[in-house]
Amino acid sequence: MHVPPLQELVEELAELIAIPSVSADPDHQGAVAEAAAWVAASVRRAGGTADVVPWGGRPLAIGEIPASTSPESAPTILCYGHFDVQPPDPLELWDSPPFELVERDGWLYARGIADDKGQLYMLLKAAELLSLEGALPVNLRFACDGEEEVGGHSIVDWVKGDSRDADAAVVFDGGMVERDVPAFNIAVRGLCYFHVTVRTGERDLHSGIYGGAALNAMHALAETLSGVLPRGGRVPEPLRAGLVPASPKELESWTKLPTGASEIAAAGSRPADAAAAEEFYLRTWGEPSVDVHGIKGGSPTLQKTVIAVEAEANVSIRLAAGQDPDVIAPVFEQLLRDAAPAGADVNVELWSSAPPGLVPPDARAIELGLEAFEEVLGVRPLLVRTGGAIPLVSELAARGVPTILSGFALNESNIHSPNERIPAAYLPLGIETVAALYRRLGELG
Incomplete structure (x- = not known):
């Protein structure tokens, strides 16, 4: 599969970035709907079908792209990302207009480039490239919302009401442990x-x-x-x-993370007791x-x-x-x-x-995902958890759908802050990685 040059990708993604889909601002509800329409159109460009579905007063973008061959027997993968963004204020702290995608010093800057339009675009573009080449081995179902940034539950309600099965799910609304160290988040509290x-x-x-x-x-x-x-x-x-205690595979991954002492210190806090730093990940995740x-x-x-x-x-x-x-x-x-x-x-x-959610770390979809990331990035993702609650992941786990929750954002991506950014090289690299992920998930049979 040929990934287009960075400039071509930037020009296309800039269309979505330019839509000020701030879900927290009532004056921008039209823009949220416009972003939903852009996502649906992207699915259709890939040879799929898609609609903007009103749900509780806010739009969902729901669509699907069939496998290139034998869709009736191909695995089905549910893909999620959100197309709403945080407010850009304070505007005076931005070095470039927040809704204008700008490349500067090896970074791409814009509101939503990391959370989550840029990452949703990776899922969509990889699907389009594979589908148009006749090389998409899975049926892809896209279910995307425009209220993640205001804590909405429309996508969770949609999943609860969905009677169709999925063999796995891919959620790109996360990030790496640190630069070039990818991670799969397999549990939420x-x-x-x-x-x-x-x-x-x-x-x-x-x-x-x-x-x-x-x-x-x-x-x-x-x-x-x-x-x-x-x-x-x-x-x-x-x-x-x-x-359910953390598995030995998870515990081994956690030893490769930054120390608990450094994480607590970086937050400007102090350990709760003498063992808190050493047990940081166990206490906050497990x-x-x-x-x-x-x-x-x-x-x-x-x-x-x-x-x-x-x-x-x-x-x-x-x-x-x-x-x-x-x-x-x-x-x-x-x-x-x-x-x-x-x-x-x-x-x-x-x-x-x-409820909490847990994806078995030895699930076949997780293993295939680890192989796909390693194939492109040259490094196997670490298995991590989050101390926060992500209702969508919990709902998918309750349905028995193994979910790959990952992404290309960094700690220094300034998510929810002025000058939100991701490394420019991560845009084509992310698309290439997602394409490898789709191909590997085709082995689910």
């Missing part, structure tokens, strides 16, 4: 987010008169939260129910974690000698692979209630939840 309210009486009291005798809501809240907080880097054992996000009560700014009658907190647990939010949420609530002091009224609300 889930989440249960709670709001806790503790009341200890009818009204605030004078601390001089009642201090030491009356129950203090702030004290009661602290005791309540202690029931779920980690000790020695591990959450209470009941909150680890269902956990274990559940609990964090208190905010506390409200009493008078934290004015000098006011009262015993507070009410205190509130937001607290969450990140769920590791194998865990079920429907199982963990009631256990979490009970641990809070059990830790509360006598006399405290505790109200716990579950505000949101999302």
Whole structure:
């Protein structure tokens, strides 16, 4: 397969980049729809069929490109990327217009070049080149959305309602560990987010008169939260129910990553305890974690000698692979209630939840993907996880669809910041790698 020269690719991708599809801005909803139409047209140019499908007030671009030969027996691959982008503000910090694709000093600059238009383009262009040459060995189904940047769930709802099977999925909305060190993200953590309210009486009291005798809501809240907080880097054992430990293959990959000490230091933070740096990846990827996000009560700014009658907190647990939010949420609530002091009224609300997702590292699709990347890049991707929640990956994992979550963004790609960028060489290289990936996935049979 012949990949066109960089300049030709840049000129074509610049059309998509120029569409200011900022999903967070109501004034740009027309542009989001225009970007969806561009993606659908790209699928049609490759010999496929595609439509812009309204979904909950926002557009999806849904299409498919048949395998060049025997599509009835070829594997089916579901491809995802998003065509909406973050707002470009502050504009004065950009060195070139954000919606103008510019090559400078070996980099391509533009809003969306890394997240995610440039990477979606790699999926689309590789499909087009293979299809037009009659060399596409898989059926490709594209399902792309325009609300990823505002936390929308339309694509997840679409996948849930889709009755057709896929042999594997490819999601290009990720990046490398560092330059020229690719990675496959095979697991995402889930989440249960709670709001806790503790009341200890009818009204605030004078601390001089009642201090030491009356129950203090702030004290009661602290005791309540202690029931779920980690000790020695591990959450209470009941909150680890269902956990699937990281495989030896994954653990080996993690030893090749930057040290936990360097990652914590680079974030300007400090280790939670003496073992936190050494266990950084295990704790953030392979274990559940609990964090208190905010506390409200009493008078934290004015000098006011009262015993507070009410205190509130937001607290969450990140769920590791194998865990079920429907199982963990009631256990979490009970641990809070059990830790509360006598006399405290505790109200716990579950505000949101999302399941974790895990792709078996020995899945055939993953192995073929590793081979494809190594074929083009000369290096085998590392198997990593993310501590965040990606509902689409969780849903695909629940359906038993092995997902290759990867990409060509870098830590220095300035994602969500001014001067977003990727190395210019990664655009044709990414297309070549995706083409190799499609060819290898054709072996799924």
